[in-house]
Amino acid sequence: MLVEETLPNWLLKRAYLTPDRIALIFNNKKWTFKQLKEDVISTAKKLHFAGVQKGDRVAVLLKNHPNTVMIIHALQLLGCEAVLLNIRLQEKELLFQITDSEVKFLITEEELLPNKINFHSHLPNAILINEQIQDLKEKEFEYVTEFRKNAVCTIMYTSGTTGFPKGVLQTYGNHWSSAIGNILNLGLQENDAWLTAVPLFHISGYSILIRSVLYGIPVILYDKFDEKRINQDLIAGKATIVSVVTAMLQRLIDNLGEREYHPALRCFLLGGGPAPVTLLKACKSKGIPVFQSYGMTETSSQIVTLSPEDSLEKIGSAGKPLFLSEVKIITDNKIAKPMEIGEIVVKGPNVTIGYYKREETNEKSFTRDGWFYTGDVGYMDEEGFLFVIDRRSDLIISGGENIYPAEVENVIQTHPGILEAAVVGITDEKWGQIPYGIFVEKDGWHVEEQELQKLCEEQLAKFKVPKKWLKTTNLPKTASNKIMRRRLREMIENNEWG
Amino acid sequence: MLVEETLPNWLLKRAYLTPDRIALIFNNKKWTFKQLKEDVISTAKKLHFAGVQKGDRVAVLLKNHPNTVMIIHALQLLGCEAVLLNIRLQEKELLFQITDSEVKFLITEEELLPNKINFHSHLPNAILINEQIQDLKEKEFEYVTEFRKNAVCTIMYTSGTTGFPKGVLQTYGNHWSSAIGNILNLGLQENDAWLTAVPLFHISGYSILIRSVLYGIPVILYDKFDEKRINQDLIAGKATIVSVVTAMLQRLIDNLGEREYHPALRCFLLGGGPAPVTLLKACKSKGIPVFQSYGMTETSSQIVTLSPEDSLEKIGSAGKPLFLSEVKIITDNKIAKPMEIGEIVVKGPNVTIGYYKREETNEKSFTRDGWFYTGDVGYMDEEGFLFVIDRRSDLIISGGENIYPAEVENVIQTHPGILEAAVVGITDEKWGQIPYGIFVEKDGWHVEEQELQKLCEEQLAKFKVPKKWLKTTNLPKTASNKIMRRRLREMIENNEWG
Numbered sequence: 001m002l003v004e005e006t007l008p009n010w011l012l013k014r015a016y017l018t019p020d021r022i023a024l025i026f027n028n029k030k031w032t033f034k035q036l037k038e039d040v041i042s043t044a045k046k047l048h049f050a051g052v053q054k055g056d057r058v059a060v061l062l063k064n065h066p067n068t069v070m071i072i073h074a075l076q077l078l079g080c081e082a083v084l085l086n087i088r089l090q091e092k093e094l095l096f097q098i099t100d101s102e103v104k105f106l107i108t109e110e111e112l113l114p115n116k117i118n119f120h121s122h123l124p125n126a127i128l129i130n131e132q133i134q135d136l137k138e139k140e141f142e143y144v145t146e147f148r149k150n151a152v153c154t155i156m157y158t159s160g161t162t163g164f165p166k167g168v169l170q171t172y173g174n175h176w177s178s179a180i181g182n183i184l185n186l187g188l189q190e191n192d193a194w195l196t197a198v199p200l201f202h203i204s205g206y207s208i209l210i211r212s213v214l215y216g217i218p219v220i221l222y223d224k225f226d227e228k229r230i231n232q233d234l235i236a237g238k239a240t241i242v243s244v245v246t247a248m249l250q251r252l253i254d255n256l257g258e259r260e261y262h263p264a265l266r267c268f269l270l271g272g273g274p275a276p277v278t279l280l281k282a283c284k285s286k287g288i289p290v291f292q293s294y295g296m297t298e299t300s301s302q303i304v305t306l307s308p309e310d311s312l313e314k315i316g317s318a319g320k321p322l323f324l325s326e327v328k329i330i331t332d333n334k335i336a337k338p339m340e341i342g343e344i345v346v347k348g349p350n351v352t353i354g355y356y357k358r359e360e361t362n363e364k365s366f367t368r369d370g371w372f373y374t375g376d377v378g379y380m381d382e383e384g385f386l387f388v389i390d391r392r393s394d395l396i397i398s399g400g401e402n403i404y405p406a407e408v409e410n411v412i413q414t415h416p417g418i419l420e421a422a423v424v425g426i427t428d429e430k431w432g433q434i435p436y437g438i439f440v441e442k443d444g445w446h447v448e449e450q451e452l453q454k455l456c457e458e459q460l461a462k463f464k465v466p467k468k469w470l471k472t473t474n475l476p477k478t479a480s481n482k483i484m485r486r487r488l489r490e491m492i493e494n495n496e497w498g
Numbered sequence: 499m500l501v502e503e504t505l506p507n508w509l510l511k512r513a514y515l516t517p518d519r520i521a522l523i524f525n526n527k528k529w530t531f532k533q534l535k536e537d538v539i540s541t542a543k544k545l546h547f548a549g550v551q552k553g554d555r556v557a558v559l560l561k562n563h564p565n566t567v568m569i570i571h572a573l574q575l576l577g578c579e580a581v582l583l584n585i586r587l588q589e590k591e592l593l594f595q596i597t598d599s600e601v602k603f604l605i606t607e608e609e610l611l612p613n614k615i616n617f618h619s620h621l622p623n624a625i626l627i628n629e630q631i632q633d634l635k636e637k638e639f640e641y642v643t644e645f646r647k648n649a650v651c652t653i654m655y656t657s658g659t660t661g662f663p664k665g666v667l668q669t670y671g672n673h674w675s676s677a678i679g680n681i682l683n684l685g686l687q688e689n690d691a692w693l694t695a696v697p698l699f700h701i702s703g704y705s706i707l708i709r710s711v712l713y714g715i716p717v718i719l720y721d722k723f724d725e726k727r728i729n730q731d732l733i734a735g736k737a738t739i740v741s742v743v744t745a746m747l748q749r750l751i752d753n754l755g756e757r758e759y760h761p762a763l764r765c766f767l768l769g770g771g772p773a774p775v776t777l778l779k780a781c782k783s784k785g786i787p788v789f790q791s792y793g794m795t796e797t798s799s800q801i802v803t804l805s806p807e808d809s810l811e812k813i814g815s816a817g818k819p820l821f822l823s824e825v826k827i828i829t830d831n832k833i834a835k836p837m838e839i840g841e842i843v844v845k846g847p848n849v850t851i852g853y854y855k856r857e858e859t860n861e862k863s864f865t866r867d868g869w870f871y872t873g874d875v876g877y878m879d880e881e882g883f884l885f886v887i888d889r890r891s892d893l894i895i896s897g898g899e900n901i902y903p904a905e906v907e908n909v910i911q912t913h914p915g916i917l918e919a920a921v922v923g924i925t926d927e928k929w930g931q932i933p934y935g936i937f938v939e940k941d942g943w944h945v946e947e948q949e950l951q952k953l954c955e956e957q958l959a960k961f962k963v964p965k966k967w968l969k970t971t972n973l974p975k976t977a978s979n980k981i982m983r984r985r986l987r988e989m990i991e992n993n994e995w996g
Contacts, residue, residue, distance in 0.1 A: 017818050188685040320515050
């Protein structure tokens with residue numbers, strides 16, 4: 001008989017195994033795993049008092065701070081699915097995700113609420129404000145001491161080709177497998193400490209919280225990215241692993257100057273899109289250990305990573321799949337030969353079980369035997385190292401945030417004077433890429449850039465709004481009349497633009 | 499729908515991920531993971547040529563040497579279940595295990611064959627001699643590239659209360675979970691290397707082979723325990739982890755004298771029965787990191803281990819359960835309070851799925867929700883550290899080998915002049931324990947010690963034969979007329995013996 005595997009509640013187990021190790025560091029405050037557990041239990045009891053119950057789905061709209069850590073663990077302890085919302089999203093975007101995911105509660109904070117939305121009409125009596133939670137009474141409940149591997153732990157939204165956000169279902173098994181795959185690649189040292197300046201609402205940050213309790217190592221949490229302070233920590237040897245996106249790494253290296261990192265720093269885990277080779281080479285020449293990786297929300301963080309011995313030798317490659325995961329390149333419905341370019345297809349216990357309520361997309365994206373078609377383009381070399389050439393569907397990655405062109409184009413096209421529009425990512429030294437908006441007016445219309453700018457700012461997170469606008473009379477198209485975004489990008493980057 | 503989880507073939511995956519890392523060191527010879535894979539594939543093809551096929555069950559009777567490593571991995575690659583036989587067993591013991599497990603083949607070596615048995619009558623045309631395998635031709639076969647977690651990987655025999663050996667079924671999932679539990683406790687460093695002088699046919703040695711390919715670290719293999727050579731390696735910093743039983747640790751420390759181990763040596767993983775506190779204290783005073791552990795064949799090696807920070811503080815404790823495993827103490831059918839003594843009951847994905855063809859024992863030993871009653875006696879302290887007081891059913895552990903009194907008593911009682919007999923383990927500085935035989939003659943009989951000695955030597959592995967014999971006129975009994983072996987032991991150790 002096949003019985004579903006369970007995992008122990010990782011926070012409770014860790015607090016039992018090594019209660020006195022440091023779990024969390026934020027500014028000058030520290031929590032041991034025992035203290036973390038106590039704070040999480042208290043938070044959970046307060047949430048329960050406010051009405052949150054086992055089986056509820058709860059949206060979380062919070063910045064990086066210790067309470068966010070407590071709330072995330074508390075929801076696991078209560079047996080709630082958490083919908084992690086990006087704090088940079090605009091009202092309309094947030095509303096879509098809250099409605100689509102059918103959450104019963106929203107936990108947010110004062111600073112984020114007024115600018116965003118009056119959620120009350122959508123979630124009457126179900127808004128919990130972080131600053132007010134601590135004043136609530138505590139109500140006892142039955143702790144979830146075992147996690148079912150197939151149970152959904154989190155939902156994170158991602159857009160994709162159509163531009164309509166889809167909720168990625170991440171199970172406890174997904175998060176567990178991701179953490180185990182990571183440890184079999186990176187190892188685990190007694191002095192490990194993971195510096196976390198990436199957002200906890202992204203898989204990059206959320207996954208560190210889980211690794212911390214599984215591995216028994218501290219999270220050094222930052223409320224925002226601050227290269228000066230982070231470099232101080234890294235020079236002092238306070239962290240051994242740091243998760244970064246390209247823009248962060250660049251700023252750290254620029255700020256570092258002639259100083260050197262402490263030898264205890266053993267890994268910059270670099271995710272969130274391709275990195276310029278010049279940056280990687282600069283790091284190599286300084287002996288800074290950068291581990292490129294490849295992953296997405298659907299793979300519960302990295303699925304392909306360079307190993308320690310390859311980190312300085314295979315510059316430009318994302319590495320090899322994690323121990324439990326597989327990667328193949330498909331072209332013309334066949335497995336590609338080495339060096340042959342095709343679609344990156346992945347499999348493994350860290351890969352999402354699917355998108356919430358998107359049956360059609362699920363059928364298209366997943367094969368029967370569990371392979372997930374990423375839509376990204378790349379190749380494998382003879383030794384089996386993956387090289388990612390292009391993110392799916394012209395995905396733009398700016399400062400580690402994903403921008404789906406279609407989503408922004410949909411907004412631009414709501415302007416009555418616009419005939420057609422395209423959004424492309426242009427290479428940028430600081431942000432990796434920045435979005436450009438290219439538009440064609442309808443006959444007899446005159447559209448000002450400022451109008452489009454305003455339109456986008458009202459409806460989209462700031463990072464998605466095009467940083468530059470280009471007006472033209474026609475867009476390059478394929479034979480089947482699809483806009484060739486890649487061609488557009490080349491034209492702009494090569495100064496072929498008329 | 500619940501789908502059984504699979505694992506990648508760990509050797510193939512490791513050889514793909516880190517082909518150039520060292521996998522195996524024996525004397526002065528080294529294999530990288532790539533070379534190991536090639537040798538294993540070649541071995542598997544030769545075995546296949548000799549008739550070994552997917553689904554076959556194959557007995558392995560081999561000493562520690564590189565070919566044993568190749569054969570063990572080759573059987574996994576072929577999709578065969580391996581029955582690991584203890585090379586110290588006598589003909590009758592081996593025949594029982596081979597017959598009971600219904601193997602199709604036996605792989606052994608010249609040195610072991612003539613002393614043991616003419617297996618040919620039991621396994622016609624199915625004896626493969628290690629020294630001859632290399633001369634066989636190679637025959638292609640389909641590699642097992644994925645292991646089903648619930649598939650049986652190995653069978654190892656253990657005796658238990660009745661004295662009749664039972665085959666413990668260990669699945670791929672059992673071995674995997676054990677390795678993951680270990681890494682979440684011990685960590686994994688880039689320089690790790692695991693010195694292996696314990697037998698590969700025991701779970702203590704076999705489990706290291708699997709960890710090596712999962713973690714990507716070398717096994718430093720010894721064909722026999724040699725404290726001088728091992729100490730040279732450890733002083734030179736060649737190994738970071740060493741698996742030992744008490745007798746080995748004692749001999750190493752004695753031989754070490756005033757010298758010091760290399761600081762790279764971070765863990766003596768101590769299994770195979772309780773260790774004298776004096777030894778542990780001696781190690782502590784020298785700063786030698788000894789990690790006591792508790793486990794058995796049924797738990798696919800350690801299930802409880804001290805963590806690094808507790809290894810010098812909690813002397814005498816076996817530690818806390820591995821991350822995925824659970825331990826409780828049961829007394830009077832209830833969970834015991836802290837410090838209260840009871841039976842040690844364990845659960846986890848590293849615990850065997852059961853004994854082969856022993857339905858009745860399985861029903862007695864396992865609860866419906868997966869708890870396994872070990873028969874061992876111990877308690878937990880207030881912090882949840884396990885202290886093992888007594889191994890199950892008066893199990894004697896001598897030099898890391900298990901001796902079940904009932905098995906030896908059964909042999910003694912085949913002597914026509916014996917009324918009753920008891921075998922107990924007496925504390926011994928060198929071996930931990932040694933077996934004593936106590937017997938009562940039938941009226942009118944006179945039995946010489948030499949007769950019993952000879953009887954046992956003919957039928958039992960040497961380590962099981964009592965090292966001392968005591969004649970008496972009656973044995974201490976319980977109210978229900980069971981022999982009180984523990985009382986006997988106390989009487990002998992306290993010199994109360996008449």
